[in-house]
Amino acid sequence: xxxxxxxxxxxxxxxxxxxxxxxxxxxxxxxxxxxxxxxxxxxxxxxxxxxxxxxxxxxxxxxxxxxxxxxxxxxxxxxxxxxxxxxxxxxxxxxxxxxxxxxxxxxxxxxxxxxxxxxxxxxxxxxxxxxxxxxxxxxxxxxxxxxxxxxxxxxxxxxxxxxxxxxxxxxxxxxxxxxxxxxxxxxxxxxxxxxxxxxxxxxxxxxxxxxxxxxxxxxxxxxxxxxxxxxxxxxxxxxxxxxxxxxxxxxxxxxxxxxxxxxxxxxxxxxxxxxxxxxxxxxxxxxxxxxxxxxxxxxxxxxxxxxxxxxxxxxxxx
Numbered sequence: 247x248x249x250x251x252x253x254x255x256x257x258x259x260x261x262x263x264x265x266x267x268x269x270x271x272x273x274x275x276x277x278x279x280x281x282x283x284x285x286x287x288x289x290x291x292x293x294x295x296x297x298x299x300x301x302x303x304x305x306x307x308x309x310x311x312x313x314x315x316x317x318x319x320x321x322x323x324x325x326x327x328x329x330x331x332x333x334x335x336x337x338x339x340x341x342x343x344x345x346x347x348x349x350x351x352x353x354x355x356x357x358x359x360x361x362x363x364x365x366x367x368x369x370x371x372x373x374x375x376x377x378x379x380x381x382x383x384x385x386x387x388x389x390x391x392x393x394x395x396x397x398x399x400x401x402x403x404x405x406x407x408x409x410x411x412x413x414x415x416x417x418x419x420x421x422x423x424x425x426x427x428x429x430x431x432x433x434x435x436x437x438x439x440x441x442x443x444x445x446x447x448x449x450x451x452x453x454x455x456x457x458x459x460x461x462x463x464x465x466x467x468x469x470x471x472x473x474x475x476x477x478x479x480x481x482x483x484x485x486x487x488x489x490x491x492x493x494x495x496x497x498x499x500x501x502x503x504x505x506x507x508x509x510x511x512x513x514x515x516x517x518x519x520x521x522x523x524x525x526x527x528x529x530x531x532x533x534x535x536x537x538x539x540x541x542x543x544x545x546x547x548x549x550x551x552x553x554x555x556x557x558x559x560x561x562x563x564x
Contacts, residue, residue, distance in 0.1 A: 250431065252360050252393030256295060258307040258349050265295045265304060268389055272430035283312050283322045290329035290336075293421065297390020298464040298500055299359045302335030306343050306352040313347035331512045332473055332532050333464040334502045360393035362497040362546035370400030370460065370495045370544040374409045378457045381414040381447060384475035385427035386462030386495070396495045397462040398431060400544070405437050413439040414456060416447055418475060420520045420529070444477050448484040459485045463496035463543075470537030470554025471508030472496075476530055482539040491541035498545050501558055508534035 256265045262279040263286050270276045278294055280286040286308040290301050305326040312322040323344070327337050339355055374380065380401055384390075387398030395402060404410045413432055418424035425441045432439040442450060450456050459481055465473040472478075472494050485492045505511050511534060518527035543550045543558065550557040 250388040255392055256304050263307045267294045268296055269294055272426055283325050287325045287329040298333035298335040299391040302339035303356045303392040305336050306339040306355045309340055309343045309347055310349045310352040332514045335499050338499045356392055363391050363394040363396055363399045365546035366495055366544050367399035367403040369548050371403035371407055373493055374404045376409050377411040378409055379412045381456045381459045383416040383461050383478055384418045385423040387431040389427050397460045400460055400495045415439050415441045416444050417441055419444055447481055451484055451488040451490055456490055459492040461494055463494050463500050465511050466501050467505040467507050468503045469507050472535045473511045473532045476533050479533040479535045482535045486539050493542050494540055495544045
């Protein structure tokens with residue numbers, strides 16, 4: 247496939263942050279030019295760009311743009327960090343920018359995230375046996391990370407080593423990030439896959455058709471509890487019941503040592519209209535998978551096993 251170049255996903259130009267609008271994929275490839283902090287924050291909230299590392303990168307570019315335009319940086323920081331509350335990468339990236347709000351620093355953050363993805367993908371690929379049938383949820387590919395991918399990067403690296411036979415792609419209700427975005431990336435990579443309804447995953451496990459579950463993360467607490475797209479906890483419970491390993495693949499920028507457990511992670515509540523416009527609805531964007539259901543957490547620094555209180559804090563970047 248044609249490489250999904252990092253600058254195709256998100257980049258900074260002289261007068262705008264430019265993103266590939268993920269709401270329009272896979273049917274159309276449309277770029278958005280976001281010329282202000284408010285426009286960028288709205289694009290993040292509305293999922294034109296999504297995925298914890300990717301929105302951190304976009305925020306870094308937006309902060310650099312605000313600085314170049316001599317805008318109120320305190321406002322830019324607060325407006326961007328509030329755009330989506332669960333993903334810790336937003337605040338992490340903005341904190342990184344505060345001391346050096348330049349385009350060069352923002353691009354360095356972008357480059358480092360892509361490199362972290364490549365490294366963690368290599369570590370995670372080694373967890374998969376030959377001919378693995380892998381189930382993944384939501385989208386944790388290049389689109390979500392600014393290039394290459396975390397969980398989907400691991401699948402890609404394993405495929406290149408001849409370890410993956412097939413990928414099951416959970417559709418990911420209600421906005422179908424799996425059916426739209428992960429499927430689009432896998433098709434481009436030439437990796438065999440099929441989209442399944444989220445509710446079909448446990449049946450596939452029971453039928454012996456799943457060898458491993460691989461997901462990304464939006465925030466990981468100090469004890470290993472992990473926030474990821476709603477439905478991940480359901481998969482973790484089913485995988486545990488069937489003796490199938492669940493691996494979380496995420497960069498160290500996703501680790502939050504301030505959150506002692508998953509109970510300390512804020513869960514974004516989205517508009518009920520994403521589910522139904524006729525009836526009352528509750529629409530949490532994420533759920534928490536307890537650490538005891540996670541077989542390993544993989545970062546760019548390696549494969550980490552329980553007890554995560556011991557293995558994870560040392561991985562957090564200063």
